[in-house]
Amino acid sequence: MNPALLAPVSVAKSSVPAPISRPRPAAKRKLAFRLLGIIALVGVAAFGAVRLLGHRDAGAEVPVAPPPPKVTVAAVEERSITETIELTGRVEAIESVEVRPRVSGHIQEVRFQAGQLVQPGDVLFVIDSRWYQAQADLAAAEVTRTRAMSGVSDREAQRADELLAARTISKEDAESRKLRGVVAKAAVRSAEATLATAQLDLDYTVVRSPIAGRVSRALVTSGNLISGAPTNATLLTTIVSAGDAYVYVDIDEASALAFNRLVRAGTIAGPDGRIPLDLQLTDESDFPRRGWLESSDNRLDPATGSLVLRAVFPNNDGQLLPGLFARVRVPITAPHPALLISEQAIGTDQSQKFVFTVAADGKAQQRPVKLGAALAGGQRIIRDGLRVGEQVVVKGLQRVRPGAPVSLEGAPEAPAGVAAR
Secondary structure, three states, X not given: OOOOOOOOOXXXXXXXXXXXXXXXXXXXXXXXXXXXXXXXXXXXXXXXXXXXXXXXXHHOOOOOOOOOOEEEEEEOEEEEEOOEEEEEEEEEEOOEEEEXXXXXXXXXXXXXXXXXXXXXXXXEEEEOOHHHHHHHHHHHHXXXXXXXXXXXXXXXXXXXXXXXXXOOOOHHHHHHHHHHHHHHHHHHHHHHHHHHHHHHHHHOOEEEOOOOEEEOOOOOOOOOEEOOOOOOOOOOXXXXXXXXXXXXXXXXXXXXXXXXXXXXXXXXXXOOOOOEEEXXXXXXXXXXXXXXXXXXXXXXXXXOOEEEEEEEEOOOOXXXXXXXXXXXXXXXXXXXXXXXXXXXXXXXXXXXXXXXXXXXXXXXXXXXXXXEEEEOOXXXXXXEOOOOOOEEEEEOHHHOOOXXXXXXXXXXXXXXXXXXX
């Protein structure tokens, strides 16, 4: 037998896989102890922090609720008012004249200052009159000639009757003499008319003021040739009356209907029977000027849907200059009782208007309201939502919350003599 076959076989250690090592039970217990220790430390730290915060909170003061907001209230009041609308008007002079010449010629003099007050008959311009004086003299000479010829013709006509009775002339000659007398008298009247025309032209060389008022500046100065043609007369200056003034306003159709009903019923007329209107200029407030309705147009303008009203306003201070724009208050209702509050009490929630009322328990309540016209003095008509005597917040509205208590302060007095606007 082969001794090599009997030799023991050697196996390399690297070729056999090593068994998988698993943790021992002792190692597991050590790892668990370590985790428990970490968890305990974290718990102790958290507990300490909580206790520290608790100590700090125990030393702090408890917060106190803020006091109720202070507000000013006013009672809802009821007054008799006349509602009006405000319209834009334009001021015009009662009398206005464009001064133009009636004859042509060269201006010799300008006898006024710009802005001067003039009276009827005051001389404004003087036109060169030499040509017109010569025409007047010529016409006067023609009158003298025709009168002389008429005298001769009259005597011949008177003799014609005597000669005809004596059968010295024929009937035809007598009638011819009488006809010549009639023609001579007509020539005299024609010459006298020519003289009157020439005299008018001569008088028109002095341009006078036709009305009393305030004159504008001279638009043509001395030395200029002006035209007196009826269709193309030169504009020399303008004059406007300085007394009372007209104010024209355009009122819409709906308001015009309501206004006309009041006029026919006579419910808005004053003691003197005239309908009062109020006016303010651009730099004025509270409509300090008082006038009256003078007339209204006889038709509604279909292009604008409005009716023109004309009012008269005194112009004692001379401030109502023609051409100015003004605000005019026109009544559209008869006097009637209405609830009033201050404009300051009204709040807006999107498209809804509201006010805050204060109940007997001192808490604010939000109340929706329906508004009417605004009035002078900062007042507003309330159509619906309030009752007379209720207290509404007029100051401090921004600090009020629905259902929250409020602290009341003194209420301002309502302005007296409120007029509808």
